[in-house]
Amino acid sequence: MSGEIIDGYSHLPYPYPLIDLQPVVRIPVAGPAPYNTLAVVRTVTFLGEISYSDGTLRHHTFDVATALYLTDYRPDRPQQQQVQHSSTGTVRLMDVGKQGGGNPFLDSNTDFVISLDSIDTESSIDEDGRWSVRCHASDSYDQVWATAQAEITSWVLCYEPPDARPRPRP
Amino acid sequence: MDLDVLDSGQVTGHMVLRADLGVLGRQLVVLSGIANPGWEVDGDEVQRDVCRVLLRETAEQLEQATVHVGLSSVANEDTSFVFATDQATLETGPDGLLVLVTNLAVQGEPSTLQGFSYQVVLTKRVVTTEISGTISWPTAWLRPPSPTPAGISGVFTILANLRTTTTGPGPFGGEIEHLVPVTPGEILSVTIAGDTCHAIYRITEPPKNAELRVMVTQNGLPGTVLMASTVAGSDIFTLTPVFPTRTGVDFHAIAPRAPK
Numbered sequence: 001m002s003g004e005i006i007d008g009y010s011h012l013p014y015p016y017p018l019i020d021l022q023p024v025v026r027i028p029v030a031g032p033a034p035y036n037t038l039a040v041v042r043t044v045t046f047l048g049e050i051s052y053s054d055g056t057l058r059h060h061t062f063d064v065a066t067a068l069y070l071t072d073y074r075p076d077r078p079q080q081q082q083v084q085h086s087s088t089g090t091v092r093l094m095d096v097g098k099q100g101g102g103n104p105f106l107d108s109n110t111d112f113v114i115s116l117d118s119i120d121t122e123s124s125i126d127e128d129g130r131w132s133v134r135c136h137a138s139d140s141y142d143q144v145w146a147t148a149q150a151e152i153t154s155w156v157l158c159y160e161p162p163d164a165r166p167r168p169r170p
Numbered sequence: 171m172d173l174d175v176l177d178s179g180q181v182t183g184h185m186v187l188r189a190d191l192g193v194l195g196r197q198l199v200v201l202s203g204i205a206n207p208g209w210e211v212d213g214d215e216v217q218r219d220v221c222r223v224l225l226r227e228t229a230e231q232l233e234q235a236t237v238h239v240g241l242s243s244v245a246n247e248d249t250s251f252v253f254a255t256d257q258a259t260l261e262t263g264p265d266g267l268l269v270l271v272t273n274l275a276v277q278g279e280p281s282t283l284q285g286f287s288y289q290v291v292l293t294k295r296v297v298t299t300e301i302s303g304t305i306s307w308p309t310a311w312l313r314p315p316s317p318t319p320a321g322i323s324g325v326f327t328i329l330a331n332l333r334t335t336t337t338g339p340g341p342f343g344g345e346i347e348h349l350v351p352v353t354p355g356e357i358l359s360v361t362i363a364g365d366t367c368h369a370i371y372r373i374t375e376p377p378k379n380a381e382l383r384v385m386v387t388q389n390g391l392p393g394t395v396l397m398a399s400t401v402a403g404s405d406i407f408t409l410t411p412v413f414p415t416r417t418g419v420d421f422h423a424i425a426p427r428a429p430k
Binding site (some may be wrong): 028029031084086087088090091092110112113114115116120121138140153155157 | 182183185186187188189190191192198200201202203204238240241242243244245246247248284285287288289291
């Protein structure tokens with residue numbers, strides 16, 4: 001998706017920031033076992049590609065890599081092989097067509113569907129301890145360059161060794 | 171426009187997270203998801219409606235709550251449009267369950283506000299057992315700088331102790347009391363009156379089915395002052411599943427010798 005994002009960016013009316021990295025807030029908690037940390041994580045993601053569309057409704061399923069890296073993550077540590085989360089997502093940017101004249105919320109010449117449909121309860125942790133959440137989205141635009149972004153807000157119960165320190169964000 | 175988190179066609183991805191904050195039985199609860207009113211309008215005037223989402227979460231023991239909502243799914247056909255989640259509040263239904271109430275606005279020819287996201291963060295205090303009472307002392311001995319728990323921070327130590335007794339040696343050995351501290355208490359509020367100050371305290375989740383003795387000690391009043399149970403013997407009792415709480419376990423300050 002990243003190549004299409006860069007290619008399509010110059011076609012869009014609104015030159016929005018591509019990156020907004022928010023720090024992770026960690027709160028010590030007493031449980032439920034085995035969890036000892038409650039993390040608050042905000043993540044910005046595209047809802048589909050930046051593309052010149054043909055009016056069809058497209059569905060997307062994608063994993064959103066977040067800024068949460070489990071501290072001192074080890075694949076052989078059972079407590080770190082699962083997390084619990086409560087997440088939701090909000091459309092925070094819609095950028096539809098040249099006709100908008102640079103105003104991302106002005107659209108008088110096209111149809112659109114922008115939808116973050118759902119976020120899965122199941123999530124994943126990669127080999128570096130980075131937590132990802134799976135999203136389902138839909139979009140439809142008609143003969144315009146367009147894209148949308150959502151902000152995912154997650155509260156995550158996880159286990160991190162008490163003496164370990166969070167690693168610097170890459 | 172009523173939706174229920176138990177209906178996956180009305181609400182998708184409803185997730186409930188519960189974290190034990192480890193402080194006096196407090197629990198943080200996060201309820202998240204995407205509500206799908208599927209509201210379609212066809213007109214050039216802004217239309218408004220209220221969407222109620224039944225969260226299936228009891229309002230019992232609720233302390234604090236904050237609500238976030240935002241657009242998650244919108245569609246429009248070639249016209250000017252308005253999509254809005256204007257205001258959101260948390261209400262308690264007649265059945266004692268929490269309801270998320272959101273004011274929506276839509277305009278377009280046509281427009282559809284298919285879904286909006288929500289996240290409710292709240293704290294609860296899950297109490298199984300509790301002891302409470304009042305601590306009183308003459309204002310002349312200590313006037314707190316403010317009528318708040320912070321105003322007497324560090325002055326009083328409140329403890330529930332496990333109490334056992336043994337018989338002393340010899341025919342007149344009497345009863346020897348053994349106390350083991352188990353659960354600390356906290357000051358909830360402070361009142362500064364003309365002659366007397368009062369502090370209301372609470373001990374959350376002391377053990378059941380064991381004899382307890384509540385003790386209050388002070389470190390801020392004149393040194394010889396002791397904190398004594400207002401009604402002799404009322405500081406010793408046993409909490410049970412049938413009677414898990416005890417109120418009115420009051421203490422007052424006494425001076426064996428007049429403080430200088």
